[in-house]
Amino acid sequence: MSDKDPSLMARCPVCDSRIYFEQRPDTGQMIVCPECEASLEVISAYPIRLDWADEEGGRGSAGSFDPEAFFGRGFGDEDEDNEDTYQGDEDDGDY
Numbered sequence: 001m002s003d004k005d006p007s008l009m010a011r012c013p014v015c016d017s018r019i020y021f022e023q024r025p026d027t028g029q030m031i032v033c034p035e036c037e038a039s040l041e042v043i044s045a046y047p048i049r050l051d052w053a054d055e056e057g058g059r060g061s062a063g064s065f066d067p068e069a070f071f072g073r074g075f076g077d078e079d080e081d082n083e084d085t086y087q088g089d090e091d092d093g094d095y
Helices: 067-071
Strands: 009-011 018-020 030-032 039-045 048-052
Touching (some): 009 048
Antiparallel strands (some): 009 018, 030 039, 039 048
């Protein structure tokens, strides 16, 4: 049986590995997963919960996802007159 305290364990949200702490971390503390090296933030100390950290050191959650920053400008623009948009086969004849 392991001598590690299960109340001082959290799972990495990236690789799902177990991360054990020697003492209870502070909410907002930044850590690095020893397995996948993901930057993580402690979002809860009771129980210990981790989430991805963004570049500024704050919490990176799905609610703060910016598709324009991720995919580039023009994401979601619907231009119905765009010639590159698939409009179906031009030849609707028999095959």
